[in-house]
Amino acid sequence: MKHLFLAIALAVPRALAAQDLLVAFDGGIGVDPASGVTPTGGAALNVVRGVSPGMFPWRISRLHANVQVGGRIEVDGRGLLLAGGNPIGTTGGQSVFAALFCGSPAAATVHSSNPAGVALEPNGNFRIDDVLTPSPPTSCTEPVLLILSAANGHWFAAGIPKNDADDQ
Numbered sequence: 001m002k003h004l005f006l007a008i009a010l011a012v013p014r015a016l017a018a019q020d021l022l023v024a025f026d027g028g029i030g031v032d033p034a035s036g037v038t039p040t041g042g043a044a045l046n047v048v049r050g051v052s053p054g055m056f057p058w059r060i061s062r063l064h065a066n067v068q069v070g071g072r073i074e075v076d077g078r079g080l081l082l083a084g085g086n087p088i089g090t091t092g093g094q095s096v097f098a099a100l101f102c103g104s105p106a107a108a109t110v111h112s113s114n115p116a117g118v119a120l121e122p123n124g125n126f127r128i129d130d131v132l133t134p135s136p137p138t139s140c141t142e143p144v145l146l147i148l149s150a151a152n153g154h155w156f157a158a159g160i161p162k163n164d165a166d167d168q
Contacts (some may be wrong), residue, residue, distance in 0.1 A: 023100070023143045024138060025096070025159030028063030030083060048143055049101045049108050051155045056092075057083040058156040065145055065159050067100055071132040073113055076146055077147065080124040087130045091120035095150035098128050102140035111136040117150030 033047035033053040046053040075098050082088050095117035102107040110127030111132035120126050145159035 001132055018024065020070070021070045022067045022138070023140050023145075024067070024162040025063060025065040025143075025145050026162040027160035028056065028077065028147075029058040029157055029158045029160065030059035030080070031156050031158075032057050036140070042142045048146060048155060048158065049105060049110070051099070051146055051148065051153065054149060054154045054156050056085045056087075059083040060147075060157040063147075063157065063159055065098070067132065067136065067140070067145075069136075069138055071111065071135040073098055073100070073128060073130055073132050075113075075126070075128040075145075075147070075159075077126045077128075078124065079128065091122065091124055094156070096126055096128075096147050096156060097150055098130075098132075099146045100132055100136055100140070101144040101146070102136055104142055108142070108144070109134075109137070112148075113149075115150060115153075118146075162165070 031053045033046055033055055034043040037043055038044050048062050048161045059081055063077050065075040067073045070112035082090055082092055097115050097117040098113045100111045103109055111134060118126050118128055146155040147157040148155050
């Protein structure tokens with residue numbers, strides 16, 4: 001009986017937390033500043049939801065993020081490093097923050113963690129534990145999570161939305 005009670009006690013907080021989960025991200029994509037070639041042969045900037053890319057490519061080895069209803073965000077990033085230019089393999093001394101976009105690209109609303117950001121560790125690791133402002137809606141359609149530079153607001157990495165089907 002004691003084991004049954006313990007199992008229930010451990011399961012209830014997880015079930016409640018799952019009900020409060022607005023959106024989750026599992027995996028990350030580092031920015032490539034160019035998204036293609038223009039008709040005139042120039043580079044087309046990789047602008048996402050109106051946010052310009054960093055000027056150099058970035059890579060990220062791992063990203064996990066959970067956003068709760070009400071706006072609490074927890075992001076665990078690993079290995080966010082420059083992937084080009086003379087500072088390749090470093091963080092460039094950057095600090096980062098998170099921005100969640102909800103809605104279609106044309107009508108998306110943005111919800112950000114503290115824009116002062118958190119400093120990247122020398123190996124590119126970072127952790128964001130904050131509350132988004134403004135608070136996101138209770139339903140976030142077409143979610144996009146960007147990791148942005150605190151210095152200039154350019155994006156360095158994006159989260160890959162986690163689908164329930166990923167667990168099966």
